Amino acid sequence: MRLEVLYILWLRQLKRYIRSRARIIGSLGQPILFLVALGFGFGPIFEQAGGGNYIQFLAPGVIAMSILFTAMFSGIEVIWDRQFGFLKETLVAPVSRLDIMIGRTLGGATVSVIQGIIVLGITLIVGFRPTHLLLLPVSLGFMILIGVFFTALGTAIASKLQDMQGFQLIMNFLIMPTFFLSGALFPLEGLPGALSIITKLNPLAYGVDGLRGTLINQSHLGISTDFIVMGVLTAIVLWIGTYLFSKIEA
Amino acid sequence: MIKVHNLTKKFGKLVAVNDISFNVNKGEIFAFLGPNGAGKSTTIKILTTLLHPTSGTVTLDGHDAVHHPDEVRRSFGIVFQDPSVDDELTAWENMEFHGVLYGMPTKVRRERIDQLLTFVELSDRKDSLVKEFSGGMKRRLEIARGLLHHPKVIFLDEPTLGLDPQTRNHMWSYLKNLNQQEGTTVFFTTHYMEEADRVADKVAVIDHGKIVAQGTTDEIKQQAGVDNLEEAFIKLTGHAIRTEEVGAVDRLRAQSQMWRGRRK
Numbered sequence: 001m002r003l004e005v006l007y008i009l010w011l012r013q014l015k016r017y018i019r020s021r022a023r024i025i026g027s028l029g030q031p032i033l034f035l036v037a038l039g040f041g042f043g044p045i046f047e048q049a050g051g052g053n054y055i056q057f058l059a060p061g062v063i064a065m066s067i068l069f070t071a072m073f074s075g076i077e078v079i080w081d082r083q084f085g086f087l088k089e090t091l092v093a094p095v096s097r098l099d100i101m102i103g104r105t106l107g108g109a110t111v112s113v114i115q116g117i118i119v120l121g122i123t124l125i126v127g128f129r130p131t132h133l134l135l136l137p138v139s140l141g142f143m144i145l146i147g148v149f150f151t152a153l154g155t156a157i158a159s160k161l162q163d164m165q166g167f168q169l170i171m172n173f174l175i176m177p178t179f180f181l182s183g184a185l186f187p188l189e190g191l192p193g194a195l196s197i198i199t200k201l202n203p204l205a206y207g208v209d210g211l212r213g214t215l216i217n218q219s220h221l222g223i224s225t226d227f228i229v230m231g232v233l234t235a236i237v238l239w240i241g242t243y244l245f246s247k248i249e250a
Numbered sequence: 251m252i253k254v255h256n257l258t259k260k261f262g263k264l265v266a267v268n269d270i271s272f273n274v275n276k277g278e279i280f281a282f283l284g285p286n287g288a289g290k291s292t293t294i295k296i297l298t299t300l301l302h303p304t305s306g307t308v309t310l311d312g313h314d315a316v317h318h319p320d321e322v323r324r325s326f327g328i329v330f331q332d333p334s335v336d337d338e339l340t341a342w343e344n345m346e347f348h349g350v351l352y353g354m355p356t357k358v359r360r361e362r363i364d365q366l367l368t369f370v371e372l373s374d375r376k377d378s379l380v381k382e383f384s385g386g387m388k389r390r391l392e393i394a395r396g397l398l399h400h401p402k403v404i405f406l407d408e409p410t411l412g413l414d415p416q417t418r419n420h421m422w423s424y425l426k427n428l429n430q431q432e433g434t435t436v437f438f439t440t441h442y443m444e445e446a447d448r449v450a451d452k453v454a455v456i457d458h459g460k461i462v463a464q465g466t467t468d469e470i471k472q473q474a475g476v477d478n479l480e481e482a483f484i485k486l487t488g489h490a491i492r493t494e495e496v497g498a499v500d501r502l503r504a505q506s507q508m509w510r511g512r513r514k
């Protein structure tokens with residue numbers, strides 16, 4: 001492993017992110033909409049039902065959402081690199097596929113965590129108040145795990161796609177369900193059988209639970225369980241992603 | 251330096267490269283000629299580990315391209331036929347990225363980047379994003395980048411297409427110099443026969459995936475019974491015009507803009 005290679009790959013992702021201001025601002029619109037429309041719209045009902053302050057509940061979910069989307073898009077950018085030809089430049093270089101995968105993933109994860117932190121800032125403006133300031137570094141840990149997991153997943157999927165045709169499919173059948181069934185918007189307790197099983201298999205559910213546990217002390221799986229599950233899943237998806245990425249033909 | 255033995259590549263039913271064999275010696279300048287769609291780029295992609303052969307073997311500097319791709323990748327540099335620079339980075343950043351991937355020491359890397367960017371007359375635009383460049387400027391950047399790390403073998407796939415004569419001459423004098431000073435092997439494709447005639451030690455002509463002639467330029471001319479390479483080429487490959495399939499990338503560019511637009 002060559003650190004300078006990881007660094008330059010990471011730096012490239014970061015530069016591309018910082019240079020596309022439209023992308024940064026654009027991708028903030030959705031979390032703001034969710035926070036304001038759902039947060040204030042469902043707030044009264046949520047409170048009447050005994051769920052407590054809805055903004056408090058929703059904010060960790062919306063932070064996780066913005067990381068999920070940004071990370072997936074970063075991973076899927078491999079398809080662009082392939083179509084615009086730049087992928088060839090990295091694939092013919094004397095650099096191991098593992099390094100390329102790790103460098104890209106760290107870059108995508110960093111970008112998505114930055115996005116998550118910006119959204120955290122916005123939730124504070126809307127009235128979110130973390131109760132456990134001391135656990136903030138652990139929250140950051142969860143944000144990083146969510147970022148790494150979904151960047152690696154996006155890269156793995158993109159390695160198997162030739163063009164953007166399949167993208168809409170992934171969006172509707174993978175990203176959206178992952179988000180809606182993660183507990184980001186509503187508590188997962190008391191769901192009907194099949195759905196409850198799906199949520200147990202949903203990696204983001206552990207990320208959201210961990211974030212909620214560390215930010216407002218409301219975890220129902222336990223922070224350490226969340227951390228271990230996310231950690232193990234991230235390792236697995238990185239491994240699969242590297243394998244699929246190494247099989248790419250340009 | 252390059253050994254290709256009974257190489258075949260199929261894409262589904264289409265046989266892009268059909269059982270070809272040839273050798274290129276160390277320090278040779280080798281021109282790989284053929285009409286559009288003949289199989290030149292496909293062969294180069296196999297030689298540079300981007301595609302796997304359907305059958306046959308390919309070795310570079312003694313290493314098998316399928317079984318030891320890492321060793322092979324350490325020994326070559328390439329200028330692709332299609333664009334492969336990052337539009338969202340500056341010219342300098344594209345060069346720097348390349349130099350780091352190829353493990354060049356910082357000092358040599360920086361010096362050579364400056365030297366090559368000056369050489370292709372992009373030094374005053376080195377901090378501009380590549381997406382602001384014209385087609386010719388991008389092409390010059392690709393060439394500068396391909397020359398950056400001084401590999402043992404350099405592949406150039408239609409490098410001079412769309413270049414003005416000045417840049418073309420520049421490029422060849424740089425390559426000839428590398429060839430003489432460092433014994434760099436040069437493998438290139440071109441549609442300009444006078445270019446091949448002028449610089450190549452050896453030539454192979456490929457058509458419909460088959461090699462139809464190979465040898466020194468003089469041998470090729472003799473074989474075809476004419477006295478210049480252009481006539482020999484036409485005699486060997488016929489008069490029919492081949493069209494190249496383009497448009498996939500253009501389609502995607504449009505799609506990407508749509509997608510980016512939607513995300514705004």
Ligand SMILES: Nc1ncnc2c1ncn2[C@@H]1O[C@H](COP(=O)(O)OP(=O)(O)O)[C@@H](O)[C@H]1O
Nearest residue numbers: 261266284285286287288289290291292293495
């Ligand atoms: N990835 C691919 N999938 C299917 N067909 C391909 C692919 N790449 C090249 N071909 C086909 O293989 C043939 C040889 O192409 P290529 O090697 O690019 O020719 P050249 O570089 O000599 O113009 C052409 O018919 C081309 O359409």
Ligand SMILES: [Mg+2]
Nearest residue numbers: 290291292331
């Ligand atoms: Mg070609």
